[in-house]
Amino acid sequence: MNKLYILAFFVALLAGCSKPSDKIVVATAANVQYVMKEIQQEFEKESGKKMEIVVASSGKLTTQIREGAPFDVFVSADTKYPEEIYKNGGSDQKPEVYATGALVLWSKNIPEADLKPEALTAENIKKIAIPNPKTAPYGEAALQVLNALKIYEQTEKKLVYGESIAQTAQYITTGSAEAGFNALSIVLSPEMKGKGHYVIVDSSLYTPIQQAAILLKHSEDSPKREASEQFYKFLYSAKAKAIFKKYGYK
Template sequence: MLKKILILSLLLPVYLLSSTINIAVATNVSYAMDELKKEFHNLYPDINVRVTLGSSGKLTPQIKNGAPYDVFMSANMSYPKSLYKDKIAITKPRIYAQGSLSYLSAKKQDFFKGVQLLKDKKIKKIAIANPKTAPYGKAALEALKKSGVYNQIKNKLVYAESASQSLAYSISAADIGFVASSALYSPKMKKYKEGIHWSDVNATLYTPINQGIVLLKHAKSNREAKIFYDFILSPTAKKILLKFGYKVL
């Protein structure tokens, strides 16, 4: 009995020091998140990070309805701005990365044609994230309309719930699709080659995808959540985001 008490007394300080923070994260960041979490854990081993992934447009109403998230990493700035306006976010939205859009196909494609490639008769289905809830889908729709091909290809569009689902559709249920460029830097995507299976979408066709982060009111007295928030804005995190194809400001 004495031995058990001794063991518990030794473990108790570790238990008291450890804590868990809940982070709501746009799915496009999922590819970089493992490495971000790993580096954060190296720096702060007593802080556990629990990540919930989803489209920014679906995570936002969850937060407004009281979901107990401490930090929100959105795929654009409009959703964190909305939370700040409603006083649910306690920090002004800040840009932590700038995302970009790419085409992806499991088959070899002639990407020299650019967006005009989508009009090819061989391309019958085009994956795109839901533009109503996913900023990368909104950017893709903007690119289609600005390039003047939307009316010709709109019946080919297959809508996914999020950027990550659009990635899955692009190499399975569709002939080609619009994806977050960050996904292409995942180790799982190594077999898909630039210029053969994927290519960047002309950045002049869509508004820059400034991705925003906010600290939420649920974390008002949570020192650990503030530490994570500061980490994402740090040079260390930015270096990791660069590796996954993001631009950092």
């Protein structure tokens, strides 16, 4: 009886454990997190499949993928990290660009009329929040803007680095930093809309932020493979493109 009880317990445990593994796991760059919530709703409604979103900076997600994290699709904030994964054998398919992002300068209290990158040298601005340029492409773009305008040296000591674009948004919306650089998609999200003022940064001041996704090898021999491929294709569909456009992506 004891053996039967133990066997039944493990069968029940395995059955319980199998449910989460049926979900497609999508590693998502922080700037895309709100867009991905809407895409998730549309995809699940259309396909009947379930997915889980894991959010972090593109660099951190790439490190996790390298270390064997069980992600099925990686939606990055640039092309560099997906290309690296492809070259290192993490996928059989080359990454594809799904959208081009836009950089904004954002502040809780500074009026839109006074909000411009050149004004960041002013004495009343003590802290400027940017995503960590080592792991977040939007942080790298912010540094390019400061260098292009020749104000990096005057603002360097004011820079406060967020682990991701999400943490940078927190610094800005709480007023911990007087101003900061972020993604247009974040300020346009329902969660952030109306929180302060923003201006779109001149795109000629930084390298275009082309964002790519890649179908990972992890799900190759998994029952999830078909569903992962289905989601990957959906990411480039007209429905998904309309959602990206709504959040300011090109």
